[in-house]
Amino acid sequence: MRAISYSRYGGPEVLEFGDHPDPKVGPDKVLVKVRAAAVNPVDWKAQAGYLDTIFDTVFPVIPGWDVSGVVVQPGVSVPEYAVGDEVMGYVREDVLSHGTFAEYVAAPVRTLARKPRNLTFEEAAALPLAGLTAHQVLHRALRVRSGDTVLVHAASGAVGSMAVQIARHLGARVIGAAREHAQDRVRELGAEPVPYGDGFLHRVRELAPHGVDAAFDTVGGQVLKDSAHLLAPEGRLASIADGEVVGLGGHYYWVRPDTDDLTALAELVEQGALTVRVARTFPLDRAADAQRANQEGGLHGKVVVTVDWPDH
Incomplete structure (x- = not known):
């Protein structure tokens, strides 16, 4: 071959x-x-x-x-x-x-x-990889449920865009952090867009004054630290990019192959809930x-x- x-x-x-x-x-x-x-x-x-x-x-x-x-x-x-x-x-x-x-x-x-x-x-x-990552973090690490407010980083990216759509399907309100040029894409996916840069923390707090219930970090570094500051008192934090999340009380997650999870993603696609x-x-x-x-x-x-x- x-x-x-x-x-x-x-x-x-x-x-x-x-x-x-x-x-x-x-x-x-x-x-x-x-x-x-x-x-x-x-x-x-x-x-x-x-x-x-x-x-x-x-x-x-x-x-x-x-x-x-x-x-x-x-x-x-x-x-x-x-x-x-x-x-x-x-x-x-x-x-x-x-x-x-x-x-x-x-x-x-x-x-x-x-x-x-x-x-x-x-x-x-x-x-598969992007979809499984989003699915498993939202379900297993963050335990997202209907009514939650979820912050998704790099929300227009491969994993982020999947996470936005899956969280919305679960009934969550999603705040999507992304670069300025990607704001329309984030909005199209069903999230409330917030651009990175000066004033980022303030902009998220305006949308979620009591903090977010879950934060999904795909970037690491300062973005991860900012996410910890934006959590509600019982908020959950997960990262696929930075192991320092464990020291902040969150979960560091590596995606794993899983036929059942992949089949669930296929069903969402066929229902029109995931593009x-x-x-x-x-x-x-x-x-x-x-x-x-x-x-x-x-x-x-x-x-x-x-x-x-x-x-x-």
């Missing part, structure tokens, strides 16, 4: 396009014919070696954790899927080696769910350019790598 890989740590320049052995399909895995794979910041951070203390790395590494595609072969202990089923997944394993920027990926069944019928493959590939936006797509052999686009940021939507098949 053709795939993107790297044989040493570095930036986009270490990515190479070439032939690799087809993946083996273990008993609990599903061979997926990849149609699209989204780019996430964790991809290029892992590629730079920043996660070397928590993940073993087996070179060459095929990057990518998000995927959508079609089942080619279910493993012998996988009755859940049949050949031809359309699936999506957050295909994170405990070793960096066989990712999703390839024509095929052997995905553990625990990482997959059925693709929403009303999403394209590109949109479906953009959902996914793709900003740019690149063919597989231009994955380095896709990675650069993700690093540059400023896009209201995900960057997705697509696999061109002769029959599509």
Whole structure:
């Protein structure tokens, strides 16, 4: 199969396009014919070696954790899927080696769910990591419920935009913090926009004079510290960006693959309660350019790598 890989740590320049052995399909895995794979910041951070203390790395590494595609072969202990089923997944394993920027990926069944019928493959590939992060933080770490006031940081970003929509679906009032140029996007998602910059704390306190019930930090640093000051007396705090949140009485959260959670997200999409936006797509052999686009940021939507098949 053709795939993107790297044989040493570095930036986009270490990515190479070439032939690799087809993946083996273990008993609990599903061979997926990849149609699209989204780019996430964790991809290029892992590629730079920043996660070397928590993940073993087996070179060459095929990057990518998000995927959508079609089942080619279910493993012998996988009755859940049949050949031809359309699936999506957050295909994170405990070793960096066989990712999703390839024509095929052997995905553990625990990482997959059925693709929403009303999403394209590109949109479906953009959902798993960001959507699961938002879903799990709101439900497990922040325990958001109807009537809560929730502060979401970087509310126009990949995780933030999902968090706004899911929190709104739960019946919460959402204050969305974002840069000045993204205020319309935040409003479109259903949140009350607040721009960063001088006077940020004052602007949030005007909207929530008694404090917010939950704050979802996706930035870290000073943003995290500001969030702690904006909480109501029993307010909950969670961060996916800064472990210092624990010292502030909050939760530091890492997303995990979960079929049930991913299925719940698919149901929200099919109900029209959750939308996914793709900003740019690149063919597989231009994955380095896709990675650069993700690093540059400023896009209201995900960057997705697509696999061109002769029959599509």
